[in-house]
Amino acid sequence: MVVKQIIRDLRKEWSWALFYTVVATMIAMAIVFLSLSFSSVLRESSAIQSFIDKNVVMFQKKTVHMVPNREIVASANEHKQDPDIIMDYLQRSLSRNGNAGSFVFVGNDGYVDSKYEQILILFGQYSNLTGLRYDGDMALFVPDTHREDVGKEFLISGQSLEVIDSVGAEFNLFHPMHFIDSDNPMMWSNVLILCTKDFQTVDKMFPWWELSNEVFDRLVLVNPSNDEIEMLQRMFYEQFGTLYTGISTEDFKQVSTSASIRGHRLYILFYVLSGVLLLVLLVSNIIRVIETHVVDYTVHHLYGAPIRTIQKRVGGFVLALNILPIIGILYVLFVNYMMLWYFLPLSFALIVGLCLFAAMYASRRIGTMNNLSNLRRDY
Amino acid sequence: MELLSVRNVSKSFKDHNYKVHAVRDVSFDVHQGEMVAIIGPSGSGKTTLLNLIGIVISPDSGEIYVDGQKASDMNDAMRCRIRNQYFGYIVQDFALIEEDTAMQNILVPTLYSKHKKSAREYREIINNMAEKMQISEKLKSTVKNLSGGERQRVAIIRSIVNDQKIILADEPTGSLDKDNSKIVINYLRELADDFKKTVVIVTHDLSVARQCDRIFNLDDGILTPFKL
Incomplete structure (x- = not known):
């Protein structure tokens, strides 16, 4: 009733x-x-703060109208783009003793199980910046949704690599120009993470991806000196003829996330x-x-x-x-x-x-x- | 035996910082088939007394007996049962649910009856009463479409649909014109005379009070017999 x-x-x-x-x-x-x-x-914001604390400087290519300085142009013309210089720089700076880091996404074109649609390659210091620790020059990590693959070995372009751990549920990928949050399950559920401190070996594993270009697009230096920044910018201009400017994360925060x-x-x-x-x-x-x-x-x-x-x-x-x-x-x-x-x-x-x-x-x-x-x- | 017996009943309440004695040491009896009027000025405690008689509220002191049962200190559930069985209410503004039909309003007491009849029996009872009160064709109408006189007749039928023995009427003619007032009082008189219902009317209208067997005056909470 x-x-x-x-x-x-x-x-x-x-x-x-x-x-x-x-x-x-x-x-x-x-x-x-x-x-x-x-x-x-x-x-x-928390990830940004972590970058600020580590004094991470990011770099961007810039297109500018510049009046050529005939002396430098003449000097630059004597040094046409030398791939060895570029490769040498990347190999040194992205090694265990270097202070550079970057990341690249490559598609899984039959490298590993098709449940992984992409491979995220973290170069140099970027694995530290994202909280992933490993010994040796290379290591594989899986997303938390595929913990069952921990301990397995994957053969990628002739390299046999063991999955040493999962990245954890809170894993996110921050770059001052990109942020992929941890609660983006669509993103993280099908990505294999390859950490490396040996750029040349990985470059040979993925030869048609032109990794060096992409690496420079997202290159960061951790606590660099002014000399290191100047050296990089000069090398970049001499090799590519492009202005390559650095901005600290703190300065970047002022203009964006605040x-x-x-x-x-x-x-x-x-x-x-x-x-x-x-x-x-x-x-x-x-x-x-x-x-x-x-x-x-x-x-x-x-x-x-x-x-x-x-x-x-x-x-x-x-x-x-x-x-x-x-x-x-x-x-x-x-x-x-x-x-x-x-x-x-x-x-x-x-x-x-x-x-x-x-x-x-x-x-x-x-x-x-x-x-x-x-x-x-x-x- | 008295159907309704009120013994030394008092009730007061707080109004801001004042204690108001709405009813002071009231005693009276009402027999079956009797029609009693309680008159008095506005604010004299008539509605409070009616609430007490109808065991809607409990007195601060004293006792109320309904058909020999001491009802004044019962709990809410018991009082509801007594009210459902013994009491019908008619008030000035009819107390009908506007969005419901006349039939739905009349059936309200039957929802809580302990001695439920079948739907057919209730329909028959209601149709007979409605015919007597000349509102048969209005039973399916929504209350808001009824006139004042028709509404009061619906309220009267509701007050006796469970064969309640006591009808409490609080200014039953207050919202009606002269003709309808006469009709309503005549119905109440008929209920008392022919159907042996006990009717207690609270009113300030002496012409209504004159129709009753006895009249009481309530003034400042004190009840005294009133002689015309």
């Missing part, structure tokens, strides 16, 4: 129920999405306030519904419905009103891999709180001193 009454109450308030479901779902999704996005921004973090904080504040307003409106509407139906509840109470029955009816109505948007939100989060462990108990606590509030308010309103006054209009 109580269930029938709840269904009738819902039918009377269907338009509000529908409106509330849509608005609540939209705001809740926006808050969750922004908070997760903010988490990603925070992780990026604004992003501020922007995200503002969005989160906006949506949290909207959420609070939504909660206030929800509670106000619960009170409005009870006040609108106070005659209904009073009549039922007068004619034999115990207060407990009225409380169940009102609590059940509030539960039914809120259960649909909550289930909808949780389902959308679940299918998008955004479900966090505390969402379910938090949602449960919120609904129980609202139901209890509604039930208590109704019983206070009905079981009052002048019950029959609920049924009178004051003239």
Whole structure:
């Protein structure tokens, strides 16, 4: 009987129920999405800080209009691009004793099991910057979703390499110009990670990928001296005729992520306030519904419905009103891999709180001193 | 035997910093088939007294007996059961659920009855009463489409659908015109005379009170017999 009454109450308030479901779902999704996005921004910020602490300098090729200095041009013309110089530089700087690092993605063109669609090659210091440690000149790592391959040996272009470990669930790849977050499962679930401090050997393993070009696109130096930076820029200009500028991570942060973090904080504040307003409106509407139906509840109470029955009816109505948007939100989060462990108990606590509030308010309103006054209009 | 017996009942409540004695040491009995009026100025405690008689609330002191049962200190569930079995309510603004039909409103007491009849039996009872009160064709209408007189007749049927023995009426003619007021009071009189219902009417209208067997005056919480 109580269930029938709840269904009738819902039918009377269907338009509000529908409106509330849509608005609540939209705001809740926006808050969750922004908070997760903010988490990603925070992780990026943390990675940036790690780069700053290590005084990592990144390099970018720049196209500029320059008036040629005839002496340098003449000198440069005497030194046409010498691949040996480039290779020698990369081999030294990306070795265990060097302070350079870079990374390249290559496609898995039949190198290993087809479940790995790409191979991420971390050169030199980049494995340290991402938190991967290994002995020797080369090592393989697998994503956390393929831990079963740890200990196996893969044959890649004639090189037999053992998978020594997984990268862990929190592995992310940061470069001042790129950031691949750890909670990007589509990215990390099918990538094999090859760490190396022997550029020449790996270059021969992937000859048609022109790794040196890509390496320079993402080259970083860890705690370089000014002389090292100048030497690299001069070598680059002499070999490629291109300006190769370095920027410290700290300077880069000033112009990029700080604004992003501020922007995200503002969005989160906006949506949290909207959420609070939504909660206030929800509670106000619960009170409005009870006040609108106070005659209904009073009549039922007068004619034999115990207060407990009225409380169940009102609590059940509030539960039914809120259960649909909550289930909808949780389902959308679940299918998008955004479900966090505390969402379910938090949602449960919120609904129980609202139901209890509604039930208590109704019983206070009905079981009052002048019950029959609920049924009178004051003239 | 008295169907309704009120013994030394008092009730007060706090209004801001003041203690208001709504009902002070009230005692009276009402027999079956009797129609009793309680008159008094506004704010004299009439609705509070009606709440007490109808065991909607408990007195601070004193006892209330309904058909020999001491109802004043029962818990909420027991009081609900007694109310469902013995009491019907008619109030000034009809106390009907506007979005429901007349039939749905009339059936409310039957939802909580311990001695449920079948749906067919209830329909028959209601149709008979509705015919007598000339609102048979209005039973399927939504309450908001009914006139004041029709609404009050629906409320009267509701107050006796479970064969309740006591009807409590709080200003039953307050929202009605003269003709409809007369009709309603005549129905209540008929219920008392022919069907032996006990009717307690709270009113400030002396012409309504004159229709009753006895009149009490409630002033500042004190009940005294009233002679016209």
